[in-house]
Amino acid sequence: MAEGEDEVYENYAWGVFKAANNPPPAAKRGEETVYDSAGHRRFQHLACCLGILCVILLGGIIGLCVYIANLTRDNKNLADQFGNLKQAYNVSESNNTNLSAEVQELKTQKKNLNQKIQNMTTNWNELSISGAQWSIDSYCLAYDDDKCQPCQSGWVEFQSGCYQSNDPYSWKTWEEAREDCQGQNSDLAVARDSEEKEAIYENSFQYYGYWIGLRVEDGRWKWVDGSDLIESSWIDLPTAVEGHCALSVQGGDTWLVSVNCDETQPWICQKKALSLSV
Structure with missing residues (x-):
């Protein structure tokens, strides 16, 4: 540079x-x-x-x-x-x-x-017809004459009732006897007055004693129709014993005897007589 x-x-x-x-x-x-x-x-x-x-x-x-x-x-x-x-x-x-x-x-x-009711109604109607026919046969056709009778053949008429005493050698308890009467559209005999008492007494043959519709209920003597025994002199024991029923007998001081209902005796049935129009 x-x-x-x-x-x-x-x-x-x-x-x-x-x-x-x-x-x-x-x-x-x-x-x-x-x-x-x-x-x-x-x-x-x-x-x-x-x-x-x-x-x-x-x-x-x-x-x-x-x-x-x-x-x-x-x-x-x-x-x-x-x-x-x-x-x-x-x-x-x-x-x-x-x-x-x-x-x-x-x-x-x-x-x-409904089916049962219908069946029962049918059965009832059939029974009614059968019962009516049986009534005609037993009250009318069982006799030789052409007239119907107030009582069936084999039954005794008294006032407005019909009475039948069973075979004295066929004995049953009081309950069994009543069932037999009910099976014949009747019941054990009831004495509401002295006239019925006499009718029962006349059908109580000899001294066996026949069941009638009287027994002790709740400490009182009662008939099968629900009424009380008013005439206490008719029974030999005034004191009512539970389980006892009355027998109608002939030949004693009293015509009713108190015995155990489970004993077996003959019996008398009673039913209402048939009303006939003249």
Whole structure:
């Protein structure tokens, strides 16, 4: 390099060095300061906005979580209610099925009862016809004449009643004797007055004693028609003994004797005489 060129280069380098060492003017420094302060504020504003957004986002997330939790709980409650309703429905359906079966069973029972009633009505009608025919045969056709009689053949008429004493060698207890009378549409004889007493007495052959419709009930002598024995002199023992019944006898001081109802004796039946129009 030439000597002149070296001098120019040194002068330029020195100027650059001085420029580098010398601070910028005050105006330029103020602009830089203003620029740095504004940027810092903008950064703060941005950071603040970001923080607010984060808080809002966090609140939204928390709210969403709470909402989801409530929704899940409500869904569980609804599911439980649905399960309970379904169970109640199943129980109701089961009860309805049972009720339907019971109703069907009641209908069947009603049908069976109606059938039984119909059968009983038919049987009753047949028995009524048969009974009427039997009455005609026994009260009318059993005699040689053409007239119907108040009492059947083999029965003794007295006032408004018919009496029959059984075979004196066929003995039964009081209850068995009464069943036999009832089987003949009658009952054991009852003496409501002295005339009926005489009719019973006349049918009490010899001294065997015949069951009549008188026994002790609740400490009192009662006839089978429900009336009380009024004439206490008719019985040999005024004191009524439970389980005792009365026998009608001939040839003693009294015509009624108190004995145990389980003993076996003959008996006298009585029924109402047939009313005949002239």
